[in-house]
Amino acid sequence: MERPPTPSVDDGRSIDATLRRTFLTMAVAVVLAASISCLVAAVNLLVFQARVDGTTAVIRSARQAHEAILDSETALRAYLATGDPSFLGPWSRAEATIDADLDDVAAHLGAIDAPASLLVGAIEHRVAYERWDESWADPARELFGADGALEGPELEARLADGRALFDRYRAAQATFLVEVQERRDGALAAQGMAIGVAGGVGVVVAAAMLVLARRQRRRLREAVQGPIEQLTSTMSKVAAGDPDARPLVSGPAEIREVARGLDTMIESLHVQRTALAEREAAMSVLARRLDQILRMSKEISGTGNPRYVAESATTAALALSDGDRARLWVMGGDGTTSLLHDTVLAHGEPVPVRILGAGEGLVGAATAEARIVHEELIGSHHVAWPLVVGARVVGALEVELVSPPDEPTVEALTTLAVHTAAALESARLYSENAELARVDPLTRLANRRSFAEDLEKEAERSARYDRPLSLVMIDLDHFKRLNDNYGHPFGDRVLQSVAQAVEATVRNVDTAYRLGGEELAVLARETDLAGAFHLAERLRAAIAEALSLDRGDPTTVTASFGVAELERDRPDTTHLVAAADAALYAAKRDGRNRVAAA
Structure with a gap:
């Protein structure tokens, strides 16, 4: 037109x-x-x-x-x-x-x-x-x-x-x-x-x-239509991405002023587009890193395995930093730091024992001071991030890179360290809770819950493979009198000593339990009634030596034992426990400090 x-x-x-x-x-x-x-x-x-x-x-x-x-x-x-x-x-x-x-x-x-x-x-x-x-x-x-x-x-x-x-x-x-x-x-x-x-x-x-x-309207249109069309044409080119489009307008002073403003705006847009492209590239990298962190967090959330947390965190650290090597260290109760995982190791390869003293080396400095520590070596850069939960350092994430990390990389690995610390702490608490749920806190023997679960499992295995399984029930003699005469703290020490004696006497395949009070039990795998009877006799002798007047103990302690074997044609755990209990009561009736078989 x-x-x-x-x-x-x-x-x-x-x-x-x-x-x-x-x-x-x-x-x-x-x-x-x-x-x-x-x-x-x-x-x-x-x-x-x-x-x-x-x-x-x-x-x-x-x-x-x-x-x-x-x-x-x-x-x-x-x-x-x-x-x-x-x-x-x-x-x-x-x-x-x-x-x-x-x-x-x-x-x-x-x-x-x-x-x-x-x-x-x-x-x-x-x-x-x-x-x-x-x-x-x-x-x-x-x-x-x-x-x-x-x-x-x-x-x-x-x-x-x-x-x-x-x-x-x-x-x-x-x-x-x-x-x-x-x-x-x-x-x-x-x-x-x-x-x-x-x-x-x-x-x-x-x-x-x-x-x-x-x-x-007609007069104004005649005065401004041509210049306005030039301006709109230029704006359309700018919108289409033409960086060289510039307004060339003659006409009233107001239109020329608009053209000058448009020219300034186009130049500013060009500068902003360049900066935006750079920011988009940086955001793309950041989004990729955040996605890796989120996927890693999803993988390790709720896990109770610290080694799996360490393996996932170090793998993510290499992906985020393009590093050559990553290691994860955990703090001990004495202030030392132990190696938990190293990415140079093959999957399933045992982690070598390596313990750093408090404040020792790059990792020791990061954990002692709770800050990021950067150390430049010949041809590489080592950076350690402390793993902090609340006000407590639980470990460190160490990454080895060819060149020093830029600020986005440091921020990404800092975020990764936060998630890793939380996951490690969660795994530690999970392990402690799992142990508390299965272990008696006084004697450190397995508790009644563990006894019930293990007994059902072993009874099923014994029936499937036609293998013997025996149960030894133990009850300390006159334990109430001992508590009344010497106090409950002494009674607790007696239980601990007896538990140590039992643990030292049973085989590796056997398991000792504290069922409650002064009542203990031993699950003897691959053992028939005769073998369980001899095991009970050894336990009786070991318990008798748990306290000694010669060592300054105020008294000695004895125990009564009831032994029963799981019947092959009747693999019923309730019947097995009842039979061992009946034998235990028979031993007490017969004078205590003896073994009775069902």
């Missing part, structure tokens, strides 16, 4: 001056239209609407008075016909409002400056009512005495007189209402005419404004 010329605004005016002139013209037209509308509204409100409201009030009051007069006339006729004084009640209530309504009619007529003809009609209306009231209504109330109601011709005559007077009142009332309604209709017509005139003037002003607006 051929581009139109780009003239300056006509008459030498700028776009701003042309717009000001257009606005001023429009404002004058709007003020003129508003003034005419306000004038018409004022006339309507002050003149015509007042007439409409006044005549409407006159009609309303006249009708209210007429309804009351009708009620009065009806009540009096009934009174004349029946002589019943109760009809005078409605008459008196109607009479109470008639004068007030007729006074309202006179007051409203005075307020609207009614013409003489309307005032004459109102007077005739009231005179007709008063003639009926004075000539017929008032005398009708006094006709009755002790003789009762009127009858016959006298009643008919009286009613006929009242009807004639009331008909003259009705005629005067109807004539008056017609005149008032005509007056109101005239006011409504004048009001409509004024509104029509105002509307016509508004249409004329609006048409003039439309013509003026179209003319000014």
Whole structure:
């Protein structure tokens, strides 16, 4: 499409001056239209609407008075016909409002400056009512005495007189209402005419404004369309990614100013796009690193295996840093640091024992000072991140790199260290809780829960492979008396000594348990009843030596034993425990410090 010329605004005016002139013209037209509308509204409100409201009030009051007069006339006729004084009640209530309504009619007529003809009609209306009231209504109330109601011709005559007077009142009332309604209709017509005139003037002003607006629009379009098209073309090229697009615009000063601003904006956008591309590349790397950290955290969350945590964390550290080697160290209770995993080791290869003293080397400094430590060696850089949980250092993550890590790498590995520390601590707590759930805290023997689980498992294995399994139940003799005589702390030491003696006597394949109080048990795998009996005898001798008067102990301790073997044709653990318990009680009955077999 051929581009139109780009003239300056006509008459030498700028776009701003042309717009000001257009606005001023429009404002004058709007003020003129508003003034005419306000004038018409004022006339309507002050003149015509007042007439409409006044005549409407006159009609309303006249009708209210007429309804009351009708009620009065009806009540009096009934009174004349029946002589019943109760009809005078409605008459008196109607009479109470008639004068007030007729006074309202006179007051409203005075307020609207009614013409003489309307005032004459109102007077005739009231005179007709008063003639009926004075000539017929008032005398009708006094006709009755002790003789009762009127009858016959006298009643008919009286009613006929009242009807004639009331008909003259009705005629005067109807004539008056017609005149008032005509007056109101005239006011409504004048009001409509004024509104029509105002509307016509508004249409004329609006048409003039439309013509003026179209003319000014055409002039402005001729002045700015060409330059604006150049600007929009340049902006489209910029939006499409053309870095060399620049606005070349001639025209009014305002357009040239916009072009200069657009040129500055394009240059700024070019700089920002370059910076944004660099940031996007950095964010892409960061997103990839965060994804690796999140995947690693998901893998190790909830695990109870510290070595699996170490292997996952060191693998993630190499991926995040492009390092050559990563190692994970854990803190001991004595302040030393032990190697838990090294990425140079093959999967499943045992980790060599390596322990660093407190503050020793790069890792020792990181754990002692709880800070990142960087050490540059020949051809490599070693960096250690402390693994901190709360205010406690639980280990260190060591990474070996060819070049020093940049800031995003340091931040990523710092985040990894936080997740790793939490996972290591969680694994440690899991291991401790698992041990507490299966080990008696006083004797360090397996507890009753472990006994129940192991017994079911070994009974099933014994039945499947047809192998012997025996149970030795142990109960310390007179343990309550010992507690009463020497105190519970001494009783606890006795239990610990007995547990050590039992642990030292049983085989590696056997397991000793503390079932509660002074009651112990030994699960003898691959052992028949005879073998279990001999094992119990060795245990009895070992327990007897757990305390010695020669070593300064205040007393000695003995135990009774019950031995039972799992029946091959009846691999029932409940029966096995019951049989060993029965043998134990038999040993106690027979004098204690002895072994009894089921």
